[in-house]
Amino acid sequence: MNQQTLGYHPGKTVLHHLNATAKMIFLLLVTIATMTTYDTRFLMFVGVASLGLFKLGNIQWHQISFVMKFILFFSLLNILAIYLFEPEYGVSLYGTRHVLWTGWGRFTFTQEELFYLGNVALKYFSTIPLALTFLLTTNPSSFASSLNKLGISYKISYAVALALRYIPDIQEDFFSISQAQQARGLEMSKKGKFSQRIKGISQIVLPLIFSSLDRIETISTAMELRRFGQKKKRTWYVEEPFKVSDYLVIVLALSLFLVTLALFHVNGGRFYNPFM
Amino acid sequence: MTEPIIVFKDFSFQYNSQSEPTLKKINLTIQSGEKVLIVGPSGSGKSTFAHCLNGLVPNQYAGDITGEAWIAGKKLQETSLFDLSFTTGTVLQDTDGQFIGLTVAEDMAFVLENDGVALAEMREKVLHWAELVDVSEQLDKRPQDLSGGQKQRVSMAGVMINDAPLLLFDEPLANLDPAAGKAAIELIDSLHQQTQATVVMIEHRLEDALAKPVDRIIVFNDGQIVADQTPDDLLKTSILAENGIREPLYVTALKYAQVDLQPVNHLADVTQVAGAQLAEKMADWQSHLFDLETSDKTAVLLELKNLNYRYRPQDADVLKQLTTHFYQGERLSIVGKNGAGKSTLFKALCGFIRPKGTMEWQGQDIGNDSIKERADKIGYVMQNPNQMISQKMVFDEVALGLRLRNIEEKEIEQRVFHVLNVCGLYPFRNWPIAALSYGQKKRVTIAAILVLEPEMLVLDEPTAGQDFRNYSEMMAFIEELNHLGKTIVMITHDMHVMLEYSDRVLVIKDGDILADMTPIQLLTNQELVQEASLKETSLFTFAKQLGLADPIAFTRKFIQYDREVRKR
Numbered sequence: 001m002n003q004q005t006l007g008y009h010p011g012k013t014v015l016h017h018l019n020a021t022a023k024m025i026f027l028l029l030v031t032i033a034t035m036t037t038y039d040t041r042f043l044m045f046v047g048v049a050s051l052g053l054f055k056l057g058n059i060q061w062h063q064i065s066f067v068m069k070f071i072l073f074f075s076l077l078n079i080l081a082i083y084l085f086e087p088e089y090g091v092s093l094y095g096t097r098h099v100l101w102t103g104w105g106r107f108t109f110t111q112e113e114l115f116y117l118g119n120v121a122l123k124y125f126s127t128i129p130l131a132l133t134f135l136l137t138t139n140p141s142s143f144a145s146s147l148n149k150l151g152i153s154y155k156i157s158y159a160v161a162l163a164l165r166y167i168p169d170i171q172e173d174f175f176s177i178s179q180a181q182q183a184r185g186l187e188m189s190k191k192g193k194f195s196q197r198i199k200g201i202s203q204i205v206l207p208l209i210f211s212s213l214d215r216i217e218t219i220s221t222a223m224e225l226r227r228f229g230q231k232k233k234r235t236w237y238v239e240e241p242f243k244v245s246d247y248l249v250i251v252l253a254l255s256l257f258l259v260t261l262a263l264f265h266v267n268g269g270r271f272y273n274p275f276m
Numbered sequence: 277m278t279e280p281i282i283v284f285k286d287f288s289f290q291y292n293s294q295s296e297p298t299l300k301k302i303n304l305t306i307q308s309g310e311k312v313l314i315v316g317p318s319g320s321g322k323s324t325f326a327h328c329l330n331g332l333v334p335n336q337y338a339g340d341i342t343g344e345a346w347i348a349g350k351k352l353q354e355t356s357l358f359d360l361s362f363t364t365g366t367v368l369q370d371t372d373g374q375f376i377g378l379t380v381a382e383d384m385a386f387v388l389e390n391d392g393v394a395l396a397e398m399r400e401k402v403l404h405w406a407e408l409v410d411v412s413e414q415l416d417k418r419p420q421d422l423s424g425g426q427k428q429r430v431s432m433a434g435v436m437i438n439d440a441p442l443l444l445f446d447e448p449l450a451n452l453d454p455a456a457g458k459a460a461i462e463l464i465d466s467l468h469q470q471t472q473a474t475v476v477m478i479e480h481r482l483e484d485a486l487a488k489p490v491d492r493i494i495v496f497n498d499g500q501i502v503a504d505q506t507p508d509d510l511l512k513t514s515i516l517a518e519n520g521i522r523e524p525l526y527v528t529a530l531k532y533a534q535v536d537l538q539p540v541n542h543l544a545d546v547t548q549v550a551g552a553q554l555a556e557k558m559a560d561w562q563s564h565l566f567d568l569e570t571s572d573k574t575a576v577l578l579e580l581k582n583l584n585y586r587y588r589p590q591d592a593d594v595l596k597q598l599t600t601h602f603y604q605g606e607r608l609s610i611v612g613k614n615g616a617g618k619s620t621l622f623k624a625l626c627g628f629i630r631p632k633g634t635m636e637w638q639g640q641d642i643g644n645d646s647i648k649e650r651a652d653k654i655g656y657v658m659q660n661p662n663q664m665i666s667q668k669m670v671f672d673e674v675a676l677g678l679r680l681r682n683i684e685e686k687e688i689e690q691r692v693f694h695v696l697n698v699c700g701l702y703p704f705r706n707w708p709i710a711a712l713s714y715g716q717k718k719r720v721t722i723a724a725i726l727v728l729e730p731e732m733l734v735l736d737e738p739t740a741g742q743d744f745r746n747y748s749e750m751m752a753f754i755e756e757l758n759h760l761g762k763t764i765v766m767i768t769h770d771m772h773v774m775l776e777y778s779d780r781v782l783v784i785k786d787g788d789i790l791a792d793m794t795p796i797q798l799l800t801n802q803e804l805v806q807e808a809s810l811k812e813t814s815l816f817t818f819a820k821q822l823g824l825a826d827p828i829a830f831t832r833k834f835i836q837y838d839r840e841v842r843k844r
Contacts (some may be wrong), residue, residue: 008378010416012679141378165378173663179628180664184679184724203666203676210662218373221649225330225366226376226387230358235392237377237385239401246483 007168009136014245015057020123020142021149022246027134029253033260034126039272042263047126054129057137064132075124079117096275104150112275140164145236153235162219169204170212178209281442281474282306282329285664289324289333299356300499301343308441310466311475313485315508316496317520318743320550323813325496328352329444331360348441352720360388365440368539369447371427375419377434380411384420384434405433407461408470423614425456429463443467445477448482450741453613453842454811480743482516483524483814486544495519507544512537520745524773526818530835530843531562532841546814547821549754555822562824565833568796571779573603577763579635581623585631585787594620595631602732607755608684609774609795612784613809618767620735621784626656627763651677655725660735661717662820670696670712671705674724676754691727698760699753715746719753720745732763739770751777752842771799771813775835796835802827 010016034046090112091097098111109180144161151265178186178200184199186221187193223229264270284304299321304314316322316408316759326332335357345352348363368374380400388398404490406412409429412423417629419430428448435443445464449457465488468475479485482493486507493510495503497519503510511518516523519568526546530537535558537543540551579599585595594617602608614620623629635643637653658664665803667673671692678688686712687808696702699719704712709720718738725733738754739747755777766773774781774795781798783791791804799813815834 010418010617138326142380161378162376172451176658177663179623179626179647180656180658181666182628182647183626183656184677184728185648185651187648187680206666207663210665211660212664218368218370219376220370221332222337222374223376223386224336224357225332225361225368226438227358227361227390228386229377230390231392234389235395235398237382237389237395237398239395 005163007135008139009063010057011058011137013051013137015054015133015137017245019240019242019246020068020138021136021146022242022249023138024143024146024150026249026253027130029257030130031127032198033257034123036270037200037260037263037269038116038123038270039260039263040115040119040122042260043119043122043126046242047129049127050129050133053133055134059133059136063136070129071124072126075121079120081150082120083113083117086142087113087114093144093206093271094273094275095234098275115274122137135164139238141238143238143242145239148236155229158228166212166215169215170208173211174208177204277544278307281308281348282307282476283329283346284343285345287328287345287371288342288635289328291324291338293338298339298499299328302501304494304501304504306474306476308474309472310492311465311490312477312495313482313490313493314476314478315480315485315493315516315521317480317745320496320519321499322478322496323446325477326366326444329442329476330364330366331357332354334740347703350555355628361440363440364442364444364813365435365438366444366446367431367435367448369450371424371431371451374422374431375427378418378840379416380419380422380430381406381415382797383430384437386434386478387438389805396711401437408467409433409436423456425451425459428452428456428460434469436471440473442474442476445475445479447479448477449479449481453809454484454771455806455809457481457484458811460486461485464488480521482660484811487523489545493519500689502682508542511543512540520743522744524770525834526814528838529558529815529818532834532837533558543704546817547817549818549821555824558819558822558830559824562830562833565575567829568832568836570794571603571606573779575604575640576601576624577604578602581634581636583621583631583633583635585624585629594787595624598633598788600782600792602763602765603780604731605758605761606780607758607778608766609778609781610767610784611769611774611781611798611808611810612790613807616784616786618784619736620787622656622736622765625654625729625734626650651728651730653730654732654734655730656734657718657725657738658720659740661714661721664715664721665699665709668710669709670701670709670720673700673709673720674727677724677728682743695723698757699725713746714749715742717751718742722753726757732760732765733757734765734767736767736842737769739768739773740767769810771810775799775813775827776838796828796832800831 030046034043087107088110091110093116094112096112099108100111100114101109103109140161143164144157147157147160181200181203186203187196266275282305284302287302288297288301289299302325314322314325324333327337328345329347333339334353341353346362350359358379373381376386384402384405385398388401406415409432411426411429411433414426419427422430442722448460448464452460461484464475464477467601490507491809493503493505493507494501495515502519503515511523511527524546527543534555539548540554542548542550580601581599583595583598584593584594598621610621611620620629624631627645627647634641642650642653665673667676674692674695675688678691693702696705699722701716701719701723704716709717712720735754739750751773754764766778768774778795781793781795782789783798783804785807790807791798799810800816802812806811813831815831816827819830
């Protein structure tokens, strides 16, 4: 049943044992680093390394295939949109112009544009695996306690953790509701027309919202009856002390961050330019 | 003399959203250390009363209070939810929904976390309570992955860890199978004895709740207390039946036999009930009864052969060489523990999954039919109607399946009206679904399936969460559909549904059919009862307790008689 649920999967790997706060800091720093820099070499390094993290965290393709395909679709759409709006953006960035294909009207295709779009794609594929690894190997409660440790109010932290926890449940609800609707004749399989399938999804949304609202009401009552939110501070059962490995993770993140700063200096800006 | 812990004086409460008070002039005192059972039909005010004990009324559900109520010396109107939570520990009805923590240990520790208790002390307390409720082996598991009974124990521990002097159980049996329910009642009883806490239990499954003694039963109806008596005395009256609460079946049997209940001892405990010449009187009554008519259905409607299924290649088989058949026009119950393969089986029936093996519908192979084609033969009704309803109006909801099949609007109207009539929903055809009760919504979902004219209806827990009146109406309705020729397949934990409303039971274990027999054969077979996580029927226990010659025949004859009474 849990073929495709995205959420915490308990495990015994190195990544599962790391302190959630350390992982959180790592994710934040490295994501900021990859978001700012356009240095291809750095992005490639992070991209390959984060694929390595999948292996280290024992993450299987079937756990993430659905989300990956989903994200792939939207990043391709995004890249296409960038090209349609500014086919010559790469040229203005890198200052040279090597035409690959003259194309039609303003839609020329240059090496520079190709390189730029390649960098954008790389950004997705270096940060998304990191975030997914974090989601799949971090117990949401540890995640909440780490957010709280970073100074965010525990109510917000807990809300985030609950939301994460409910992703798999809501996915399961979605599957069962969709099956029931299909049994009534809703065409959701690949045989149906695209417009039919979109309409089909809208039929599922209403019951899904209702069942989620039921869930929220029950859980918030249960929390209140057990005194959540009354005091300024709370303790965390899952809290764990920092180990040497956790400090190492933070040091690694910091150094990656410093590398991007150094690259700014070397490249004279955010962009690595192989054309000059 | 002990101290009273709960005192209500002329207490009335009216929700802001309601035009009439839900509780009317309640006068009640519960002594510290008592164990009290509260029963009543839906809408009787018993849940509102429970909400007064833990402060949800008036703190979360606002409304007007007149009269007075004190919980452990605190005046209800002047006490916050937070303050009351130190007095009242509440175990909610929804065993799944109330889990907050991600693991068992964390969930148990939740209240301690909120109190800011230090980690070391928290760990110690969690271990202590885990041992008491016997979940020490499960501490690192997800609560959702536990069995129903274990879930119940974890939620109890999470409340008890708080050391509250008043424990409130809101329908603790609602989501449990009979065996787990029995274990829960036993645990509540032993916790009550160990902690000396006051226990207030709200439950409409009276027979199950009485598996362990309670001091008093309080009957609510229409916002008022209609009885406040010991179980033995209450069962001798007709108050329960008059207020829409099901009596234990053996008590019904005694009343059918017109036994004078006044001199009967221990009436509330089926393992101790005794009275002068009780056995003789029952044996005499039994000898005048007809035996149960057996089902004469022999035409095979659907045949399953060697079904095998696993969710992922690396997983174990969930269906293993499952072979069985369904007769045309029969009423069949499917039982088995959680995870035995029941839900996988009906997913296979509806075509949601594609197991290996063959499925023949009146001799024709339907293994390759699409979900939609399957739905024309087999209609599936989910347990929770809110998961099925996708339209705003009753008519549109029922018409949806036909519209999706591109049938002409004129024919749609005709067919929908016909089905609405059958389901007793015709007066509601232009109502918004949100305005219907839970039982009516469930009917709407059945109507929405019936309109597609399937031969076979698969109902997942058709009676879950309904009080006796709604339950009886729902089952009478399903019986009527059966008379119209529909084959009824029910997945259920409810032993009454099995006994009184089915001709045949399939027990599923480890993805295979363990037994295929009549409900009475099943419920009088100790070994199978355990396998299916059920409980011996109290009729059988009663007949054995009295030493009747043939307890199984007694059970059979009672069911036959009861069916006749219902037909009148």
